[in-house]
Amino acid sequence: MSGFHQEAVLGCSQADLEHVRAIVSQAGTSFARGMKILPAERRYGMFAVYAFCREVDDIADGDVDVPDRAAALEAWHARVERLYRGEARGALDRVLVAALTRFRLRKEDFAAVIDGMAMDAGTPVVAPDESTLDLYCDRVASAVGRLSVRVFGDSSPDADRVAHHLGRALQLTNILRDVQEDADRGRLYLPRELLTRYNVPLVPADALYARGLDPLCRILAARAKDHFREARSAMRSCDPVAMRPARMMAASYGPVLSKLLARGWVHPDRPVHVNKALRLIRALVAYVR
Structure with a gap:
């Protein structure tokens, strides 16, 4: 059977x-x-x-x-x-x-x-300008979200708005988490405009030791939080059952961003540990809501 x-x-x-x-x-x-x-x-x-x-x-x-x-x-x-x-x-x-x-x-x-x-x-991505970074986030994350929400069961404009904001929130969180790992691979996804504003070198390995790295990354973290908030707002206009996986992803990634903000980027090589039980509980709560 x-x-x-x-x-x-x-x-x-x-x-x-x-x-x-x-x-x-x-x-x-x-x-x-x-x-x-x-x-x-x-x-x-x-x-x-x-x-x-x-x-x-x-x-x-x-x-x-x-x-x-x-x-x-x-x-x-x-x-x-x-x-x-x-x-x-x-x-x-x-x-x-x-x-x-x-x-x-x-x-x-x-x-x-x-x-x-x-x-x-x-060629490794190094210090893209703001528009290129946003395009990158759209392609590697939000586009996946646009495919996903349709499979989940909602193809409305509001579902696309969820994909737009949640994709960017998740990708920015990944970038902020992986600054050290990316630098080791010759990559630097932080935007050129912010690197220049905070006097952070445009060379991946050198950027890790710049005093301006921490305030720069906190700017991007604030953007990620804004995208999480906009995604949650859009979810309220969507099919609630279809949005369960999206809610769970947002709830699971939220603690990662919080831990990054608590650790900061003075020592970006220090790993961030998120309590798996806490992430699971948050994901389950998001599921039933």
């Missing part, structure tokens, strides 16, 4: 669904557990979106062996075009076609994610 149920999900075979689920599981994140709150159809739709993001992200980060990362990402653009014509050449393709058809996912959002990964695949 369980095999029959699996085959009914998105009209896909059990083998194809298992292939997509395995990509998510092998990534080693808590994403698969978090998506258990969704009905099977939406859960596997999210697995397909995540698997797509995982594959293009691995190309951008050099975690897969390809001769030319830019060419490999461009090939994904062609692959997405084929998907929207209903052409599938493998298990992931077949589940993606089913998901984009069932949930009316927009081609331009897939394209934006690929373009965001391309920004990381080329």
Whole structure:
């Protein structure tokens, strides 16, 4: 009986669904557990979106062996075009076609994610201007959010507003958390205008020791808090059931930003530890609300 149920999900075979689920599981994140709150159809739709993001992200980060990362990402653009014509050449393709058809996912959002990964695949991002940083956050985070809210069950303009603000809130939090790690990879995502204002060098390794790094990062943290607040406001106009995963993500990331603010950026190499039980409780409270 369980095999029959699996085959009914998105009209896909059990083998194809298992292939997509395995990509998510092998990534080693808590994403698969978090998506258990969704009905099977939406859960596997999210697995397909995540698997797509995982594959293009691995190309951008050099975690897969390809001769030319830019060419490999461009090939994904062609692959997405084929998907929207209903052409599938493998298990992931077949589940993606089913998901984009069932949930009316927009081609331009897939394209934006690929373009965001391309920004990381080329010359390391160092001190982008404000507009480029915002574009980067939109492509690598908010575009994923726009795909996700449709799978969750809400394609309204307010749901897109949630994706806009929550994506930026999460990505800015990641940037603030990973300043040291990014610098070790020759990257510096902090905006050029703020670096200049606070006399922080535009060289990643040197920026870590600048006196102005802490006040600069607190400015970005305040922006992230504003985006969290705007996302929560937009959620109130959305389908409350569809927004459960978004509420849980916001509730889970909130403590990370709080811990970063408490630690500061005088010593950005010091790890930030967030009580996992507290994060779980906050996520559960967000779920029932």
